[in-house]
Amino acid sequence: xxxxxxxxxxKYVKHSCHKDCVCVCVCVFVCVLQTxxxxxxxxxxxxxxxxxxxxxxxxxxxxxxxxxxxxxLEDHVFRIDPSLVEDGKGKSPYDPRHNAASVLIGxxxxxxxxxxxxxxxxxxxxxxxxxxxIRTEQHDxxxxxxxxxxxxxxxxxxxxxxxxxxxxxxxxxAVEAQGFGKVTYAxxxxxxxxxxxxxxxxxxxxxxxxxxxxxxxVPGNDGSETHFDELRDVFLxxxxxxxxxxxxxxFSTSSSVFxxxxxxxxxxxxxxxxxxxxxxxxxxxxxxxxPFQGKVPYPRPGMCPSKTFGSFExxxxxxxxxxxFARHHPLMYNPVTPLGSRPVFMRTGISHSFTQxxxxxxxxxxxxxxxxxxxxxxxxxLKVISVPKGTWSSTELLLEELQVxxxxxxxxxxxxxxxxxQLYVGSETGVAQVALHRCSMYGKACAECCLARxxxxxxxxxxxxxxxxxxxxxxxxxDVRNGDPNTLCSGDHHKQRVVERKxxxxxxxxxxxxxxxxxxxxxxxxxYQRHPNNPREEVHPDDRVLQTERGLLLRRVxxxxxxxxxxxxxxHGFTQTLLGITLEVLPSTSSASNPHSSSxxxxxxxxxxxxxxxFMQLVDHPNLxxxxxxxxxxxxxxxxxxxxxxxxPSIEAPPTDALHSxxxxxxxxxxxxxxxxxRTHDGRPASRAPxxxxx
Numbered sequence: 001x002x003x004x005x006x007x008x009x010x011k012y013v014k015h016s017c018h019k020d021c022v023c024v025c026v027c028v029f030v031c032v033l034q035t036x037x038x039x040x041x042x043x044x045x046x047x048x049x050x051x052x053x054x055x056x057x058x059x060x061x062x063x064x065x066x067x068x069x070x071x072x073l074e075d076h077v078f079r080i081d082p083s084l085v086e087d088g089k090g091k092s093p094y095d096p097r098h099n100a101a102s103v104l105i106g107x108x109x110x111x112x113x114x115x116x117x118x119x120x121x122x123x124x125x126x127x128x129x130x131x132x133x134i135r136t137e138q139h140d141x142x143x144x145x146x147x148x149x150x151x152x153x154x155x156x157x158x159x160x161x162x163x164x165x166x167x168x169x170x171x172x173x174a175v176e177a178q179g180f181g182k183v184t185y186a187x188x189x190x191x192x193x194x195x196x197x198x199x200x201x202x203x204x205x206x207x208x209x210x211x212x213x214x215x216x217x218v219p220g221n222d223g224s225e226t227h228f229d230e231l232r233d234v235f236l237x238x239x240x241x242x243x244x245x246x247x248x249x250x251f252s253t254s255s256s257v258f259x260x261x262x263x264x265x266x267x268x269x270x271x272x273x274x275x276x277x278x279x280x281x282x283x284x285x286x287x288x289x290x291p292f293q294g295k296v297p298y299p300r301p302g303m304c305p306s307k308t309f310g311s312f313e314x315x316x317x318x319x320x321x322x323x324x325f326a327r328h329h330p331l332m333y334n335p336v337t338p339l340g341s342r343p344v345f346m347r348t349g350i351s352h353s354f355t356q357x358x359x360x361x362x363x364x365x366x367x368x369x370x371x372x373x374x375x376x377x378x379x380x381x382l383k384v385i386s387v388p389k390g391t392w393s394s395t396e397l398l399l400e401e402l403q404v405x406x407x408x409x410x411x412x413x414x415x416x417x418x419x420x421x422q423l424y425v426g427s428e429t430g431v432a433q434v435a436l437h438r439c440s441m442y443g444k445a446c447a448e449c450c451l452a453r454x455x456x457x458x459x460x461x462x463x464x465x466x467x468x469x470x471x472x473x474x475x476x477x478x479d480v481r482n483g484d485p486n487t488l489c490s491g492d493h494h495k496q497r498v499v500e501r502k503x504x505x506x507x508x509x510x511x512x513x514x515x516x517x518x519x520x521x522x523x524x525x526x527x528y529q530r531h532p533n534n535p536r537e538e539v540h541p542d543d544r545v546l547q548t549e550r551g552l553l554l555r556r557v558x559x560x561x562x563x564x565x566x567x568x569x570x571x572h573g574f575t576q577t578l579l580g581i582t583l584e585v586l587p588s589t590s591s592a593s594n595p596h597s598s599s600x601x602x603x604x605x606x607x608x609x610x611x612x613x614x615f616m617q618l619v620d621h622p623n624l625x626x627x628x629x630x631x632x633x634x635x636x637x638x639x640x641x642x643x644x645x646x647x648x649p650s651i652e653a654p655p656t657d658a659l660h661s662x663x664x665x666x667x668x669x670x671x672x673x674x675x676x677x678x679r680t681h682d683g684r685p686a687s688r689a690p691x692x693x694x695x
Contacts, residue, residue, distance in 0.1 A: 040096035043088075043111070045104035053104060055092035060117060062088030090115050090125040090133070101149035101168060105193065110166050112149035122147050124168055124191070124206070134197050134204050143209065143330050147172040147187070151234040154193070155268065156243050162306035164193045167271075169214075169249070171231045176280060176289040176331070184254060186214040186231035188336060190275060192304035192315075198323045199316040207315045207323055210302045212274045212332035216251040216264035218342055228262045228343070230254050237359045237370065244268045248372065251343075252353040260348035263357060263372060263384075264338035275302055277334040291333045301326035344386045345372065345396040352378035358414040358423065360436060363469045364455040365478040371399075371436070371455065373423055375411030379404055381425060381434060385455065387481055398520050399454050400441075404432045439464045443518045446477060446489035451519045451571050453483040485574050498566075500580045505557040507588045514551035515567035515579050522569035526552050530563040539565070559585055 043055035043064070049071055055064040066084045070077035093100050093114045102111040108129035115121045115135075122144045123135045137143045147170040157163035168189040177183035189211035197204045217225040228251035237246040247266040253259060278291035279301075299305075301322060305312040312318060338344075347354075356375035361368055374382040383400040404411070409427040416423055416436070423434040437456030442449050442464045449457060449464035458467035458478035467478055477488040505511035517524055526539035526547065539545065539552065546553040554561060562585040567578045 038096075042092040042096070042100045042113075043102050043109075045102070045109075047104065053109070055088040057092055057094060057096050058088065060094045062092040062094060064088040064091055090123070090127055090135070093119070095119055099148045099150070099170075101152045101170070103152040103154055103166065105154045105164075105166070108193075110152055110154075110168075112147070112152060112168050112170060124189070124209070132196065132204060134195065134206060136206055136209060137202070137327065137330075141175050142328070143211075145173045145175055150231055153234075153236050155236075155245065157304070158243070158308050160306055160308045162194050163304050163308050165190050165304065166193060169231060169234045171229075174213075176282075184229050186216070186229065186249075186251065187211050188214050188271060190302065194304060194306070194314075196315050198318065201320065201323045202327055207318060207326050208302055208304060209326070209330055210275055210332060211330055213335035214249065214264075214266070215335045215337050216249065216262055216343060218262075218346070226258065228253055228260065228264075228346075232261075232354060233356045235357045235359050237361060239361075246359075246370070247271070248357055248359050248370075250354045250357045250374065258348070259350060259353075260346060261350070261352075261354035261376075262343035262346035263354070263374065265340075265344050266336055266338055270339070271336050274332055274334045274336045277332060279329040280331040280333040281329065289331075289333070292329065297321045297325050301329065340394070344394070345374070345384050352376045352380070356411050356414045358416045360416050360418070362455040364467065364480045365458070365469075365476070366481050369455040369480060373414060373416070375414050375425060377410035379406070379408040379411060379427060381411070381414075381423070385453075385480070387453070397453055399452065400438075400520070402434065404434060405429065437466060439466055441518070445576075447485035447574065447576055448518045450477060450479060450485040450488050451483050451522065451569075451574065453480050453519075453521075455480050459489070483571070498577045498580050500582070502582045502584065504584050504586060505554070505561070506586050507557055507559055509557055509588070511554045511557050511561075511583065512551055513554070513565055513567075513581050513583070516550060517569040517578060519569065519571060522571045525568045525570060527566045527568065528563055529566075530560070536566070557585055559587070561585055 038059045039056045041054055041056040043053070045053045047053040047066060050068060052067040052069055053064065054067055055062060064086050065080045068077055068079050068081070069075070090113060091102070091109060091111050094117045095114070098114045098119050100111065100113045102109060102113070104110075106129065108131065109127050111125050111127070113123065113125060115123050115125065121138060123138070124144075125133065125135045127133050149168065149170045151169045152166060153169075154164060154166050157165055168191075169187070170189070171184050171186045174183045174185040177185070189209060191206050191210075192208040195206055195208045198207050214231065215227070217227040219225050230252040231249060232252055233250040235248040237248060239245055245268065247268070249264050249266065250261065251264060252261045279296070280289050281292035281294075282289050297319065299312060299318065299322060305314050305317070353376065354374050355377050358373045360371045360373070362371050369385050369387070372382075372384045372386075374384060376382070380401060380403050382398060383402070384396055384398050386394045386396050388394045404425050405427050407429055409429045411425055411427050413426040414423060421436045423436055425432045425434060437454065439449070439454065439457035440463070442452040442454065442457060444463060446459040449459040452464070455478075456466060457464050458476045460476055467476065479488055503511065503513065513526075515524060515526075524547075527536045528539050529536045539547075541547045544555050546555065551567075552565065562583055565581045565583060567581075568575055569578050
């Protein structure tokens with residue numbers, strides 16, 4: 001038996017093992033050894049309670065194996081039987097750069113893959129199991145035209161297993177867009193599980209394969225549409241009805257002018273309606289694609305042979321005209337449009353793109369909500385929900401944006417564990433575990449918990465905690481649809497003391513007042529009060545004062561900017577003060593020494609003798625060797641030619657105890673400096689190199 005140890009786990013990414021083996025990890029992870037030998041795992045499925053089925057490129061020699069992992073995670077079993085290693089052609093691509101999608105149904109593997117080394121022969125292939133291997137028509141652009149497979153799923157059609165279908169999601173070069181250049185369309189293809197191929201035509205080929213276009217676009221006011229054409233990921237959200245899951249998809253754009261990503265939602269009813277519509281037909285090379293107007297043969301192409309919709313027991317019994325029609329008409333004319341005819345969430349004009357999606361259905365106090373976790377190619381995960389506004393409209397809420405990978409590596413896979421309430425995120429550099437809910441981050445007040453509108457969380461009277469529908473706790477407050485704290489958070493128990501901070505700014509320099517609201521939907525405003533007796537005024541941004549997502553930036557601080565600033569968050573008509581900052585402005589050295597400065601500044605400088613100027617010199621010269629020089633300058637002002645202190649009438653003489661205390665502090669500073677110099681020069685590296693080595 002072949003065993004592996006000390007494996008570093010990542011998810012569906014580059015691997016390092018020999019071509020006659022496949023490295024995989026329990027559950028959804030793929031494992032990496034320390035040396036690269038060009039083996040990339042492309043297929044990984046649960047085969048039974050004790051084994052996984054995995055396939056890899058195997059250094060351009062596709063290979064599959066059954067991996068024994070034991071019955072429990074605690075078994076720590078991970079081995080491959082070399083006698084069970086088999087050829088992976090038609091299951092895994094040769095080239096790791098080629099996309100592949102597969103689904104294991106029972107003991108049958110359905111794969112969308114390139115079956116040759118050059119990546120020219122793309123096919124949807126059925127292997128394993130007791131049924132014969134079967135594939136799509138070869139080298140026919142009407143069936144598959146340079147496809148890039150994204151996902152594959154099995155969906156039952158009825159209570160009869162003979163009606164079960166397999167759906168493939170991919171994008172390809174559109175044959176119906178000839179004359180407009182090379183245009184990419186997103187596709188959904190379907191086929192019957194019990195398809196056995198034709199008797200005289202399409203032998204060992206699919207006879208029930210059909211495909212149509214997936215549209216994800218934004219309608220314009222002039223009737224035009226802005227299309228998202230690059231299908232990136234698909235997630236099937238199971239509902240109570242197994243026959244009607246919801247299909248969540250992620251799209252991006254291939255345009256160099258328009259940048260954006262979107263999430264579109266489709267229903268199985270709309271998908272089935274498109275496959276029951278007219279077939280796309282083209283009379284000749286110079287003709288346009290039009291709906292087929294002739295008579296469609298019986299049984300209708302795309303129907304599964306079963307007793308539910310007919311009397312045929314096998315596709316081998318289909319009449320020849322049905323087989324010939326299916327061979328020349330695999331494309332449907334009507335596309336599948338998203339629910340609501342527009343995306344449920346999108347972002348435009350951004351530098352990053354959506355890559356992955358995972359959806360969790362959460363039961364809240366006012367209904368259920370689908371929480372979308374969207375991965376990006378910048379290593380971040382967006383947590384989004386769609387809140388209904390009316391009968392046909394809804395609004396999307398961005399609950400959280402979390403940077404999962406510091407190296408900004410693209411997210412290539414995500415899986416939700418409902419049992420552990422965790423989201424597992426994989427990139428080319430590692431795997432991260434992210435909690436589905438972090439209720440404590442919404443603050444310690446009822447209003448903040450309510451305004452967050454997170455269906456996972458609710459206010460329990462003391463803190464923002466996980467909401468459980470079947471809990472017996474009282475005073476659970478949650479309102480995802482409206483998020484109105486005025487109604488839910490009555491009384492004084494939800495009020496929060498405003499945090500007070502003090503900030504020093506130097507006149508003429510810049511200063512930043514940071515304020516981050518807990519809710520991403522909150523609108524932040526700033527108010528200013530110079531003196532306690534003055535009225536509070538709203539801060540209006542201009543060329544000198546900029547309001548950013550993280551706070552208020554004063555590009556050039558003036559003396560009149562000193563005062564108390566308050567940061568307020570407004571949402572749903574509710575306003576709360578988040579932070580109070582007292583800004584104290586210190587006059588700069590240049591303005592204090594400028595003879596043309598204001599009389600007020602001169603008087604202030606004369607009275608205070610500009611002690612802050614010496615502090616600024618220390619800041620500008622952080623070299624410890626100059627501390628003595630600067631401090632000697634300070635003390636020399638207090639001495640005359642005879643070495644005695646010269647009294648200054650503008651400054652009140654400090655008491656003797658204070659002078660003695662200052663002398664002790666200065667002596668302590670010199671001892672600290674000597675100690676630091678000893679630590680720097682005793683052979684160990686210095687914590688910070690001096691700015692001027694010659695000083």
